[in-house]
Amino acid sequence: MTDSFTFKLLATDGKARRGELSMPRGTVRTPAFMPVGTAGTVKAMYLDQVRDLGSDIILGNTYHLMLRPGAERVARLGGLHEFARWPYPILTDSGGFQVMSLSQLRKLTENGVTFRSHIDGAAYEMSPERSIEIQGLLDSDIQMQLDECVALPAKPQEIARAMELSLRWAERCKTAFGEQTGKAMFGIVQGGDVAELRIRSAQALKAMDLKGYSIGGLAVGEPQAVMLDMLDITCPELPADKPRYLMGVGTPDDILKSVARGIDMFDCVMPTRAGRHGLAYTRRGKINLRNARHADDPRPLDEESDCPATRDYSRAYLHHLVKSQEALGAMLLTWNNLSYYQRLMQDIRDAIEALAFADRAAGITEGWVRGDLPSL
Amino acid sequence: MTDSFTFKLLATDGKARRGELSMPRGTVRTPAFMPVGTAGTVKAMYLDQVRDLGSDIILGNTYHLMLRPGAERVARLGGLHEFARWPYPILTDSGGFQVMSLSQLRKLTENGVTFRSHIDGAAYEMSPERSIEIQGLLDSDIQMQLDECVALPAKPQEIARAMELSLRWAERCKTAFGEQTGKAMFGIVQGGDVAELRIRSAQALKAMDLKGYSIGGLAVGEPQAVMLDMLDITCPELPADKPRYLMGVGTPDDILKSVARGIDMFDCVMPTRAGRHGLAYTRRGKINLRNARHADDPRPLDEESDCPATRDYSRAYLHHLVKSQEALGAMLLTWNNLSYYQRLMQDIRDAIEALAFADRAAGITEGWVRGDLPSL
Numbered sequence: 001m002t003d004s005f006t007f008k009l010l011a012t013d014g015k016a017r018r019g020e021l022s023m024p025r026g027t028v029r030t031p032a033f034m035p036v037g038t039a040g041t042v043k044a045m046y047l048d049q050v051r052d053l054g055s056d057i058i059l060g061n062t063y064h065l066m067l068r069p070g071a072e073r074v075a076r077l078g079g080l081h082e083f084a085r086w087p088y089p090i091l092t093d094s095g096g097f098q099v100m101s102l103s104q105l106r107k108l109t110e111n112g113v114t115f116r117s118h119i120d121g122a123a124y125e126m127s128p129e130r131s132i133e134i135q136g137l138l139d140s141d142i143q144m145q146l147d148e149c150v151a152l153p154a155k156p157q158e159i160a161r162a163m164e165l166s167l168r169w170a171e172r173c174k175t176a177f178g179e180q181t182g183k184a185m186f187g188i189v190q191g192g193d194v195a196e197l198r199i200r201s202a203q204a205l206k207a208m209d210l211k212g213y214s215i216g217g218l219a220v221g222e223p224q225a226v227m228l229d230m231l232d233i234t235c236p237e238l239p240a241d242k243p244r245y246l247m248g249v250g251t252p253d254d255i256l257k258s259v260a261r262g263i264d265m266f267d268c269v270m271p272t273r274a275g276r277h278g279l280a281y282t283r284r285g286k287i288n289l290r291n292a293r294h295a296d297d298p299r300p301l302d303e304e305s306d307c308p309a310t311r312d313y314s315r316a317y318l319h320h321l322v323k324s325q326e327a328l329g330a331m332l333l334t335w336n337n338l339s340y341y342q343r344l345m346q347d348i349r350d351a352i353e354a355l356a357f358a359d360r361a362a363g364i365t366e367g368w369v370r371g372d373l374p375s376l
Numbered sequence: 377m378t379d380s381f382t383f384k385l386l387a388t389d390g391k392a393r394r395g396e397l398s399m400p401r402g403t404v405r406t407p408a409f410m411p412v413g414t415a416g417t418v419k420a421m422y423l424d425q426v427r428d429l430g431s432d433i434i435l436g437n438t439y440h441l442m443l444r445p446g447a448e449r450v451a452r453l454g455g456l457h458e459f460a461r462w463p464y465p466i467l468t469d470s471g472g473f474q475v476m477s478l479s480q481l482r483k484l485t486e487n488g489v490t491f492r493s494h495i496d497g498a499a500y501e502m503s504p505e506r507s508i509e510i511q512g513l514l515d516s517d518i519q520m521q522l523d524e525c526v527a528l529p530a531k532p533q534e535i536a537r538a539m540e541l542s543l544r545w546a547e548r549c550k551t552a553f554g555e556q557t558g559k560a561m562f563g564i565v566q567g568g569d570v571a572e573l574r575i576r577s578a579q580a581l582k583a584m585d586l587k588g589y590s591i592g593g594l595a596v597g598e599p600q601a602v603m604l605d606m607l608d609i610t611c612p613e614l615p616a617d618k619p620r621y622l623m624g625v626g627t628p629d630d631i632l633k634s635v636a637r638g639i640d641m642f643d644c645v646m647p648t649r650a651g652r653h654g655l656a657y658t659r660r661g662k663i664n665l666r667n668a669r670h671a672d673d674p675r676p677l678d679e680e681s682d683c684p685a686t687r688d689y690s691r692a693y694l695h696h697l698v699k700s701q702e703a704l705g706a707m708l709l710t711w712n713n714l715s716y717y718q719r720l721m722q723d724i725r726d727a728i729e730a731l732a733f734a735d736r737a738a739g740i741t742e743g744w745v746r747g748d749l750p751s752l
Contacts, residue, residue, distance in 0.1 A: 041702050
């Protein structure tokens with residue numbers, strides 16, 4: 001049987017890869033940025049807008065969705081795509097990361113995690129099998145194994161223990177997922193900031209012959225240089241013909257530098273969260289709209305953008321909305337930020353196809369360094 | 377010189393009036409509902425959406441805008457239309473109502489009100505002349521006189537004192553406004569729930585020959601029947617050829633009953649505020665999306681609506697968004713509510729033209745009384 005979940009490399013430029021990840025609900029152009037739709041909504045956006053910005057795929061958070069509205073309920077309502085009105089690919093995390101960061105009274109054993117909801121204190125169990133079951137109920141196209149992610153800095157023994165546990169859980173998730181055409185279950189490379197552990201994890205997962213590989217446990221407190229070292233070490237251990245997803249990363253600069261090391265997929269709350277905190281990502285760097293310098297500035301964030309939020313609204317108006325805590329401030333800045341991120345990904349994809357990635361990345365970085373327009 | 381601010385009665389049906397209020401920035405079809413754009417934004421909406429729903433005019437709050445971003449700043453930025461990107465008519469209140477309800481340490485004299493901002497405690501003075509100056513700086517198309525609005529119940533002497541003061545302020549506002557073609561300054565009928573005072577106020581304002589007349593000091597705590605009595609008494613005292621604006625009103629039912637008494641214009645925070653509190657106005661009445669009965673309901677609010685928020689999203693999803701306090705919940709329900717209000721106004725206008733207002737109003741009311749769909 002031919003699997004309708006496929007990954008095709010279209011071009012490479014150095015280690016940077018331009019590819020296409022196809023599945024029945026659509027094709028994801030890589031390198032891809034996946035907006036985070038935590039609770040079945042990309043905060044402060046209509047999903048139509050998210051799509052129009054060039055998003056081929058969004059991410060859903062298993063932990064949030066299992067607590068509310070509940071995985072069985074989403075399944076009864078036709079799955080997450082139908083529920084949230086997003087008929088395109090959806091990737092879900094395993095829930096493990098947020099169980100460890102958000103839930104209460106959690107207890108981790110070989111079998112899995114028991115915890116209490118941060119919303120109402122209700123007790124839950126999450127095993128590798130239950131995580132896959134939930135992701136199936138959500139009808140997720142790309143599912144993640146349950147893993148244990150350790151915040152850095154951490155002791156090597158602790159990192160090793162969590163990584164080995166994650167490998168055993170990867171096997172159980174693979175078994176639980178079984179054979180499903182058109183969908184995928186990705187394994188997650190762990191190993192913290194310890195090169196040998198990263199290599200051990202990547203090799204063991206590669207041996208499982210999964211449909212894709214995530215790199216987890218990075219951007220969890222370590223300097224960017226450490227993260228990039230880990231990518232330099234990990235990517236060569238992963239099969240070239242499978243997609244590589246760097247979880248929870250990152251800033252536009254993180255993305256450029258990770259693409260240069262062979263990463264294909266990203267997700268991050270930064271563009272959406274920053275949009276709710278008065279921050280705008282632009283080709284001239286990050287702009288803080290709370291700053292009084294914008295109060296009388298009639299200029300838009302970027303007159304050359306084709307995003308209405310970026311091009312049509314004055315900085316003075318955005319400043320006013322942010323200061324007044326008006327919903328429209330978060331709506332416009334989130335729109336601007338996702339627009340910028342997706343524009344960046346398109347530039348990256350075009351540059352790789354043109355075998356000009358390094359130059360283009362340098363040019364983009366120069367724009368950030370040059371900084372914002374001088375005040376009027 | 378011919379004034380480009382005109383009001384034309386197109387049809388009447390009983391006391392209900394179908395008209396057109398024209399000014400350089402556009403024509404307002406009456407009866408009209410004006411969405412409230414307190415601080416230069418209709419909360420949780422893009423103004424493009426507000427326009428697309430059939431809004432010919434929005435309202436801005438002088439009190440909020442004078443405090444933040446400041447009237448002089450708005451003027452420097454090209455006026456409120458340019459600032460908020462709404463090139464169509466804007467009506468502003470005088471600021472008086474919110475000075476009395478929101479500000480601190482306020483002191484009212486014959487000359488005006490001194491008060492401190494509820495935002496930062498800064499001291500301000502608001503006289504009839506300053507209110508008109510501020511509304512001019514905002515470049516408001518329809519400006520309101522400064523008045524004193526008394527919350528009901530109140531003693532007749534107190535109501536009379538505030539009403540007489542408001543009449544003297546109307547004269548001063550008229551002088552301050554002067555001759556401006558294409559714009560209008562409306563007087564405000566006060567007099568609380570005392571028939572003689574309402575008549576006295578309306579007659580005195582009529583004698584000033586203003587371009588339009590507001591009715592203030594209603595929907596401030598009195599039963600609906602009292603409000604309707606006051607309209608029955610007041611409307612006949614106002615000139616038939618000038619628009620009549622019932623300030624701050626109201627529910628869909630208030631609107632139907634006020635149109636029946638000859639009111640042309642309305643504004644109210646209800647559709648927008650309710651949208652942020654999980655409440656949906658529909659042709660089947662008001663629906664509380666917080667209610668658990670919606671948690672598993674795949675049906676939209678109203679499958680026959682042409683508003684995407686009303687027609688395309690399941691009640692289960694809306695319930696989830698509201699319970700999760702997601703911005704999209706407020707965005708969709710505000711959209712639904714303004715859509716419902718503007719659809720109601722269009723129905724009202726069509727019915728008056730067809731000389732079928734009473735029947736249509738009865739039919740609409742029946743729909744509300746019949747109530748929501750039975751649970752699945």
